[in-house]
Amino acid sequence: MRRYIGFREFVQRDQRSLVGTGLLLTGSHEQAIRLTLQALRVVGAAWPPAAWESPGEHAHIALYHAFLRRPSAAGATALVKLPPRRRLIVVACLHHDRSPAEVADILGLSAETVEAELAEGVETLTKGDHKRLVNRFAMQAGEASVPDLSARSLTTLRRRGRRRALLTAFVLVLMVGLIIGLTPQGQAWLPALASGENGPQASAMSRETAAPSPDPGAAPTPWQAPRTSYVIHHAVPEKCAGARPATPWAGRDLCSGWTLTLISNDPAKEHANLPKATCEPLPCQTALSIPEAVQELGDGDGSSWQFDLALSRDGRRVAYLSAAERRYVAHDLPSGTKRYLSPVLTPAEVGHGPSVSVSPDGRHFTVALTSGRLRTDFTTGSATTLSAADLTPVEKAADWLSEEYPFWADSPSGKYAAATVPGDSKNDALHIVDAASRRVVKRLPLPSLGEPVDGGVVDWLNAREVVVMLTGRTSQDVLGFYRIDAVTGRAHRLPGLPADKRVVIGATTAP
Numbered sequence: 257m258r259r260y261i262g263f264r265e266f267v268q269r270d271q272r273s274l275v276g277t278g279l280l281l282t283g284s285h286e287q288a289i290r291l292t293l294q295a296l297r298v299v300g301a302a303w304p305p306a307a308w309e310s311p312g313e314h315a316h317i318a319l320y321h322a323f324l325r326r327p328s329a330a331g332a333t334a335l336v337k338l339p340p341r342r343r344l345i346v347v348a349c350l351h352h353d354r355s356p357a358e359v360a361d362i363l364g365l366s367a368e369t370v371e372a373e374l375a376e377g378v379e380t381l382t383k384g385d386h387k388r389l390v391n392r393f394a395m396q397a398g399e400a401s402v403p404d405l406s407a408r409s410l411t412t413l414r415r416r417g418r419r420r421a422l423l424t425a426f427v428l429v430l431m432v433g434l435i436i437g438l439t440p441q442g443q444a445w446l447p448a449l450a451s452g453e454n455g456p457q458a459s460a461m462s463r464e465t466a467a468p469s470p471d472p473g474a475a476p477t478p479w480q481a482p483r484t485s486y487v488i489h490h491a492v493p494e495k496c497a498g499a500r501p502a503t504p505w506a507g508r509d510l511c512s513g514w515t516l517t518l519i520s521n522d523p524a525k526e527h528a529n530l531p532k533a534t535c536e537p538l539p540c541q542t543a544l545s546i547p548e549a550v551q552e553l554g555d556g557d558g559s560s561w562q563f564d565l566a567l568s569r570d571g572r573r574v575a576y577l578s579a580a581e582r583r584y585v586a587h588d589l590p591s592g593t594k595r596y597l598s599p600v601l602t603p604a605e606v607g608h609g610p611s612v613s614v615s616p617d618g619r620h621f622t623v624a625l626t627s628g629r630l631r632t633d634f635t636t637g638s639a640t641t642l643s644a645a646d647l648t649p650v651e652k653a654a655d656w657l658s659e660e661y662p663f664w665a666d667s668p669s670g671k672y673a674a675a676t677v678p679g680d681s682k683n684d685a686l687h688i689v690d691a692a693s694r695r696v697v698k699r700l701p702l703p704s705l706g707e708p709v710d711g712g713v714v715d716w717l718n719a720r721e722v723v724v725m726l727t728g729r730t731s732q733d734v735l736g737f738y739r740i741d742a743v744t745g746r747a748h749r750l751p752g753l754p755a756d757k758r759v760v761i762g763a764t765t766a767p
Contacts, residue, residue: 260410263303265477267296267406269580270312273600274319275405276397280347281323281340283331285401295319296409316352317362320344324363333396334381345370346377350386351393353603390604391627398583398599476512476548476580481587481594482529486518486542487571488589488762490753493551508554512579514565516544519766539766549576553606561609564760568618569718571763573634575612575621577601584612584623586634597632597639598623616668624654649691656694663712666691667719674722674742676702676711684711686724688742700745702726705735715761723750723761 274295278288298318305311327340335343341363348359349370356370363370382388494513518530519539533542550563566575566586575586575597584597601610608626615621622631622642629642629651648670650657657664661675672688679685679701688698702711708729714737717723721739728735734755738747753759 260300260303263300264406264410266299266311267409268404268478269476270315271296271405272400272402272581272583273312273397274315275402276400276600277316277319277347277351278323279400280335280351280393280397281343282328283333283336284328287328287330288400289403289405291319291322292405293409293412294322296405297412298322300409300412320348320362335393338377338380342373342377345373346381346389347393349374350378350390351397351602387604387626390602391625394599394602394605394625395627476509476578478578478580478585479546479548479587481574481589481592482544483592484518484530484589485522485767486520486530486533486540486589487767488567488574489517489519489541489571489764489766490762491516491565491567491574491760492754492756493758494545494547496551509550509552509579510554510560511551512548513551514546514549514576516546516574518542518544519571519763521766546574546576548579548581550579553577561606562758563611564758566612566614566621567760567762568614569616569763570618573614573618574762575614577610577612584610584621586621586632588634593634595621595632595634595637597621598625598630601625653691653694657689657691661687664689665713665715665722667716669719672697672742674713674716676713676724682708684709686711686713686722686740686742686745688722698742698745700740700742702740703738703747707731709735712757714759717750717761717764725757725759727757 271292274292275285275288278291279285282288282291295315295318299305299311299315302314303311305314323344324340327343329336329340335346338346344363345359348354348362349356354362356374357367359365360367360370378384378386378389382392491514493511494515496511496513518533519541520533521539530544531542533540535541546565549565552560552562554560563577567573572590573586573588575584577583578585582600586595586597587593597612598610605625605627610626611624613622613624619634620631621634622629627641629647630639631642631646632639644652648666650666650670650673653673657673657675661673661677664673664675666673671691673691675687675689676684677687683702683704686698686700686702687696688700689695690697702709702724703726705726705728709726710729712725712727714723714725717739720742722742723737724740725737726735727733734757736755737750737753737759739750740747750764752764753761
């Protein structure tokens with residue numbers, strides 16, 4: 257049905273967030289899915305949405321009302337033990353970052369009532385620790401087990417549509433029968449009905465029904481990695497389209513889209529699922545876009561956070577923050593396997609600037625959140641929250657390093673950090689820092705390239721070499737990327753990288 261264009265994509269994008277909310281409210285996956293399906297039916301009945309409406313917002317409010325109509329408490333969490341209305345207020349205000357005034361308007365209560373119940377709920381759960389609750393809710397909601405509800409939702413909507421159509425047809429038949437039987441004008445319809453033609457009103461109705469519904473616009477959709485033996489050489493951000501909003505509120509997607517440059521030394525292998533490659537000279541090279549990979553999100557105070565991809569050193573895996581699913585995901589190119597690396601991010605998480613990194617062997621991905629660091633084993637899919645004992649020296653010193661240095665990156669061992677510092681009138685310098693002692697063990701001048709240069713650490717190429725981007729201090733042009741030996745300071749240009757100030761490096765050689 258043309259009316260439901262875009263509905264399936266909406267469900268697939270928002271169902272995890274809705275089920276996570278239902279799980280917080282009820283403590284039961286079964287009840288959470290029931291609430292989600294009810295909310296999706298409400299949104300579907302009014303589909304397509306107006307241009308200024310958010311179907312996700314509509315669905316969450318419908319879920320609130322569905323829960324209050326028939327509250328349930330199947331779990332054993334402290335939250336579930338709260339009275340239903342207070343439970344909903346706590347979740348709406350802390351997990352969804354709604355103001356008491358907004359929740360009061362949604363529930364038809366006074367703002368004072370909402371504020372009082374919120375305070376009592378927070379006091380009962382954590383003795384007033386809001387931040388702890390926000391992090392706990394994010395973790396619990398992120399553990400929701402979510403099947404694909406799009407098919408079930410569409411089937412329900414279509415079944416209801418058929419029922420409405422049959423009822424409408426039945427009523428029309430009765431009306432026509434009455435017109436024919438009771439009025440002289442009805443006799444004029446009889447020949448037309450017998451010959452299968454429509455009256456003037458029916459013709460107008462037919463044309464109106466046949467007119468296509470407006471497309472609400474293409475929402476971001478989850479990206480699926482093509483299975484390929486090509487590896488990722490590097491990635492750069494794509495150009496953002498459209499004007500920036502005047503107020504980039506927390507979690508708003510301001511810019512998404514990264515382009516991967518893939519390489520391979522085997523021109524004989526054809527990859528129909530990839531754009532045409534250029535193989536003269538070798539290695540073969542092609543480009544692949546990830547439209548949903550976030551570049552920048554608003555953090556709620558008029559500013560924003562930038563987000564980078566994480567590429568494994570062999571170029572076979574990529575991780576990023578998904579604009580479609582609002583969580584970190586990772587893909588393996590050879591197998592096409594996808595893994596979730598984090599729960600759905602709350603506005604509070606976005607406001608603290610989460611990040612993702614990958615281990616030197618490409619097996620473990622770590623997402624840094626306000627609630628801690630989540631490490632996922634890509635091979636098994638298992639995720640663990642790291643304790644202080646599990647952190648590397650650089651991870652423990654990360655806050656200090658960020659205060660001391662504008663650009664730094666940790667070594668593969670996690671023991672050292674490479675950072676650039678303002679140098680003399682000629683060039684910046686590269687410092688190698690022992691993270692445990694916070695002592696600079698090496699001070700290396702950056703190469704002079706005909707004009708004074710500023711340097712920015714990009715990453716460690718291996719256990720000994722650091723990649724630094726050099727920019728002309730006078731021209732402000734990117735002069736190139738250089739691999740610097742962290743022991744001797746010897747520098748060599750790293751070819752094949754574009755003159756872009758945001759480049760993420762993957763595999764430097766083709767398989």
